[in-house]
Amino acid sequence: KTTEVQCVGCGVAIQTDKPGELGYAPESSLKNETIICxxxxRLKHYNEVQDVALTDDDFLKILNQLGTMDGLIVKIVDIFDFNGSWLPGLHRFVGKNPILLIGNKEDVLPKSAKRPRMIQWLKKQAKDLGLQPVDVLLVSASKGTYIEEAMEAIEKYREGKDVFVVGCTNVGKSTFINRIIKNVTGEADIITTSHFPGTTLDMIEIPLDDGSALFDTPGIINHHQMAHFVDKKDLKIITPKKEIKPKVFQLNEEQTLFFGGLARFDYIKGGRRSVTCYLSNELGIHRTKLENADALYEKHVGDMLNPPRKNGMEEFPELIRHEFIIKEKKTDIVFSGLGWVTINEPGAQIAAYVPKGVTVSLRPSLI
Ligand code: GDP
Incomplete structure (x- = not known):
């Protein structure tokens, strides 16, 4: 049953009958003075992620809430995981509220990615996905670049009203807000940042100087993110911390690349050619012959091919194969949450493998 009681951690309404879902706490905990979901x-005591199913209902509730507010919506996306962090459907719920789109983590893009082009790209993506932002910005919350520009834009577009910052977990929303707080008040780390999806507290209110406020909404968990299939240590490995060094491979037909043990790229047909991998610098890439790839994976996933680790293999889903013929020149094959592989010339037959639940998609080359 759903109770009137709220979790002291995230503010969610406590329920006691659906263990895997949002707000669950055991019945016995209800007699405690403070109740935590x-x-x-788990996060507090074991530092571990629990993949709580944010039901579509909860997601709709959050979106509907936004629609009833009057103010500026600041939507943050991770440009390294654009599709995985997009939050589809937001525009249908926000009513008349203007949306300012902010692409975060610009520091991880290689130098060859030019800023104006990236912003252009973000604008086009937003439009194609049905969003009409009042403006599009590119920042690095962790480095602090273009934060002042973002603050000026927020000040301009909010027109004296409240601000609601939304974004899916792990996009750097807390880091961004902490930056703003720091710039405004000079104090660091008022809101906890964490490596874990889903840790942002429920609607944190930050007063702005004219009586309005900036609200941090809960990070929405996106189940298609690779982040859900790795532990805390490995999330650090797959999340780029600094500029990505693209890795170029000259591939013959029937060669395979493993990205740790998390994903696999088969180059099946199309003559000898080069492919460029944009992944976290810390993630190991292993090349092998296509004919040996299944056996190699079977034998070495969890040790040589890691992450995942041996002790996490039970929960790790099987890899699912997605086959593509590349028809356009300069195409990215995007492994949601992990990065992408760029193929310059059309005509390649390839297969991309990702854990069940994670998305693979094609797009015109970003860089
Ligand atoms: P939230 O879940 O959206 O609140 O995300 P956090 O602020 O906790 O950040 C998630 C992860 O992304 C952390 O590992 C941060 O260090 C990292 N991060 C946040 N902003 C940036 C950024 O601008 N650049 C890079 N490279 N990493 C960032």
Whole structure:
């Protein structure tokens, strides 16, 4: 049953009958003075992610809430995982509220990615996905670049009203807001940042100087993110911390690349050619012959091919194969949450493998 009680960690309404879902706490915990949901409990005491199913209902509730507010919506996306962090459907719920789109983590893009082009790209993507932002910015919350520009834009577009910052987990929303707080008040780390999806507290209110406020909404968990299939240590490995060094491979037909043990790229047909991998610098890439790839994976996933690790293999889903013929020149094959592989010339037959639940998509080359 759903109770009137709220979790002291994230503010969610506590329920006691659906263990895997948002707000669950065991019945016995209701007699405690302060009640914390299982997700926050696990995070607090074991530092571990629990993939709580944010039901579509909860997601709709958050979106509907935004629609009833009057103010500026600041939507943050991770440009390294654009599709994985997009939050589809937002525009249908925000009513008349203007949306300012902010692409975060610009520091991880290689130098060859030119800023104006990236912003252009973000604008086009937003438009194609049905969003009409009042403006599009590119920042690095962790480095602090273009934060002042973002603050000026927020000040301009909010027109004296409240600000609601939304974004899916792990896009750097807390880091961004902490930056703003730091710039405004000179104090660091008022809101906890964490490596874990789903840790942002429920609607944190930051007063702005004219009586309005900036609200941090809960990070929405996106189940298609690779982040859900790796532990805390490995999330650090797959999340780029600094500029990505693209890795170029000259591939013959029937060669395979493994990205740790998390994903696999088969180059099946199309003559000898080069492909460029844009992945976290810390993630190991292993090349092998296509004919040996299945056996190699079977034998070495969890050790040589890691992450995942041996002790996490039970929960790790099987890899699912997605086959593509590349028809356009300069195409990215995007492994959601992990990065992408760029193929310059059309005509390649390839297969991309990702854990069940993670998305693979094609797009015109970003860089
Ligand atoms: P939230 O879940 O959206 O609140 O995300 P966090 O602020 O906790 O950040 C998620 C992860 O992204 C952390 O590992 C941060 O260090 C990292 N991060 C946040 N902003 C940036 C950025 O601008 N550049 C890079 N490279 N990493 C960032």
């Amino acid at each position: 299982q997700r926050c409990f």
